[in-house]
Amino acid sequence: MKLAEALAERAEAARRVEQLRARVVGSARYQEGETPAEDAAALLAEAGEVLDTLETLIRRINRTNAAVRMGPGETLTDALARRDTLRLRHAVVTAAADAAAGAGGRGRQLRSELKMLSALPVAELRAQADALAREIRETDVRIQRVNWEADLLD
Known part of the structure; x- marks a missing residue:
């Protein structure tokens, strides 16, 4: 199997x-x-x-x-840990970018209200999130390939 x-x-x-x-x-x-x-x-x-x-x-x-070895010095368990961590990292970076961009918030209603400023570089965070998403997909493809090639051990 x-x-x-x-x-x-x-x-x-x-x-x-x-x-x-x-x-x-x-x-x-x-x-x-x-x-x-x-x-x-x-x-x-x-x-x-x-x-x-x-x-x-x-x-x-x-x-x-x-x-099962994925490559030199990397087991499938290592790759799974990497993928899980990448997913968490992506979620954190995406949430930070959304918060910094003001997603879900409302803009100023009146001129007398204080203007909200971003404490983080939104464009850089979005680019980082895109790179992480690409790495997640690549890692997942490698894992799926091994899943279909490796025989289950007893």
Whole structure:
């Protein structure tokens, strides 16, 4: 099985667990004299089985991510950490540019109101955000390529 297939299975298992959780919660109590819509104990047992499968998948994915090389001195885990940090950095820079540009704020209503000035260079921040977005896309493409090339480890 390829790593990308395991990632898809992991996502599906996580969705299944969430669906089962919601069904267990909905069936955990019922009114006296009525029958519950579903057997909460059976749903809970099924959720346990799916969680066991999910744990195995996560362990194998993590082992694979730590072992697969993206390049000299870089594992897939390193690339994932880099992508996550780039996304956070992009969000911070974009938020700073939006705030400095006055996005979401209102302009002066009256001449007597104080004029707001930008404390940050908006154009430079937007250019930096664009460069970060490009780096995120490039990193993500590299990660996706490896996901479809790497075999899942046991």
